[in-house]
Amino acid sequence: MSDPANITLVTMDGTTFTVPSAYLHRSKLVQDWLRSEGDKQAMEVKHVTPFVLQGVLNFCEIHAEDTSEPLADPADPTKPFEADPRDDAFRGMPDDQLLQFTMAADILQIPELVRLTAQEMASRIDGKSPDQIRAMFNPDDLAEEDVDSDNEMGEVGEEGAISK
Amino acid sequence: MIETLPFDVVLNIANNLSLEELLAVSSLSDTWREATIPSLHNHLRIITKDDLSIPHPPTFPTWLSEHAWYEERCRHVLSRDSNWRQGTPTSTHHVGTGEVSGVHLAGDTLLVGLKSGLIEVYDLPRNQAPILVSSFEVACRNSDGKLWMADQMACLESERILAVSYTPVHFKGSLILSVEHIETVRAPGEYDIVSVALHKGLYLATGGLNKVYIWDLATGAKLHAFETG
Numbered sequence: 001m002s003d004p005a006n007i008t009l010v011t012m013d014g015t016t017f018t019v020p021s022a023y024l025h026r027s028k029l030v031q032d033w034l035r036s037e038g039d040k041q042a043m044e045v046k047h048v049t050p051f052v053l054q055g056v057l058n059f060c061e062i063h064a065e066d067t068s069e070p071l072a073d074p075a076d077p078t079k080p081f082e083a084d085p086r087d088d089a090f091r092g093m094p095d096d097q098l099l100q101f102t103m104a105a106d107i108l109q110i111p112e113l114v115r116l117t118a119q120e121m122a123s124r125i126d127g128k129s130p131d132q133i134r135a136m137f138n139p140d141d142l143a144e145e146d147v148d149s150d151n152e153m154g155e156v157g158e159e160g161a162i163s164k
Numbered sequence: 165m166i167e168t169l170p171f172d173v174v175l176n177i178a179n180n181l182s183l184e185e186l187l188a189v190s191s192l193s194d195t196w197r198e199a200t201i202p203s204l205h206n207h208l209r210i211i212t213k214d215d216l217s218i219p220h221p222p223t224f225p226t227w228l229s230e231h232a233w234y235e236e237r238c239r240h241v242l243s244r245d246s247n248w249r250q251g252t253p254t255s256t257h258h259v260g261t262g263e264v265s266g267v268h269l270a271g272d273t274l275l276v277g278l279k280s281g282l283i284e285v286y287d288l289p290r291n292q293a294p295i296l297v298s299s300f301e302v303a304c305r306n307s308d309g310k311l312w313m314a315d316q317m318a319c320l321e322s323e324r325i326l327a328v329s330y331t332p333v334h335f336k337g338s339l340i341l342s343v344e345h346i347e348t349v350r351a352p353g354e355y356d357i358v359s360v361a362l363h364k365g366l367y368l369a370t371g372g373l374n375k376v377y378i379w380d381l382a383t384g385a386k387l388h389a390f391e392t393g
Contacts, residue, residue, distance in 0.1 A: 099169075106172060114176055134166060
């Protein structure tokens with residue numbers, strides 16, 4: 001039986017993260033899991049690498065004390081996006097990492113992170129051609145020397161496994 | 165990897181893109197094309213006026229003209245009295261081996277829809293009588309037994325034709341046709357369509373009461389409906 005004050009998440013390669021449950025109160029995936037299977041030891045987060053999950057949990061920790069009303073729809077036009085200086089890590093990160101965080105936000109169903117990553121993705125697409133966009137976000141096309149540093153993050157979404 | 169992003173994710177990204185960016189990313193993959201449609205929809209009035217050049221003289225008057233086409237290079241005028249006719253200042257030729265429901269002129273090719281459910285394809289050599297090149301059956305009946313026939317047509321490419329049936333007493337709807345087979349039913353038929361045109365993958369239709377509809381030809385999704393004039 002897991003401690004209700006904490007929750008343990010397991011990534012695709014078996015790495016575990018134990019954090020206060022309160023961090024994840026905006027994740028619909030986690031909230032659904034707590035309701036239905038909260039008596040289990042740990043929650044598996046498939047298709048998310050330890051590196052990305054750590055980054056997502058950092059985001060959740062930073063925003064754990066936020067009092068803003070949870071965002072029901074990331075595209076809600078009545079709640080315009082405002083850049084938050086606490087999220088600057090997402091603005092500085094490499095394109096392929098941003099893509100992985102974008103997918104992780106979707107998997108964990110955290111509307112605030114979905115909106116942040118989608119907004120950042122959109123700003124990077126600005127003025128690019130389709131080929132340039134493909135090259136930016138597809139690390140497979142990068143030179144071999146980049147592969148080693150990427151290895152610890154693994155590959156996400158291969159064969160479109162995340163797609164519905 | 166960006167091509168395989170989930171639909172909902174792309175939807176959210178598209179929501180933050182400008183018109184130019186939407187047009188660029190819509191070619192990334194099927195998911196991107198479909199997920200950018202709602203956002204493109206929001207921009208469509210701008211598309212119709214500037215970016216896609218619709219309406220665009222001299223296309224627009226031709227497209228709207230209900231009963232006559234004039235194709236300068238061929239010097240053919242089509243007009244309708246009891247039947248559709250095709251002629252020059254010096255000669256008149258009948259086209260259609262039966263009662264005609266609709267015609268479409270594209271370069272030297274004339275498509276004639278017949279009430280019997282056939283579409284006839286004519287070649288129009290300059291200053292000569294039209295030559296019947298081929299004809300194919302498009303008749304299909306709805307559950308009431310009413311005949312589907314081509315009232316309006318547009319050339320998708322050389323071998324494929326968009327055909328629309330709008331006659332209220334008949335089976336309404338749109339088909340993509342080829343000589344070999346009826347490929348797909350696309351845009352829905354609950355609209356009063358009097359004229360159709362194709363432009364850059366969009367299917368345009370003018371309807372009664374000055375309505376103009378725009379569908380995405382590839383998906384059949386209705387992108388927009390607005391009033392003209």
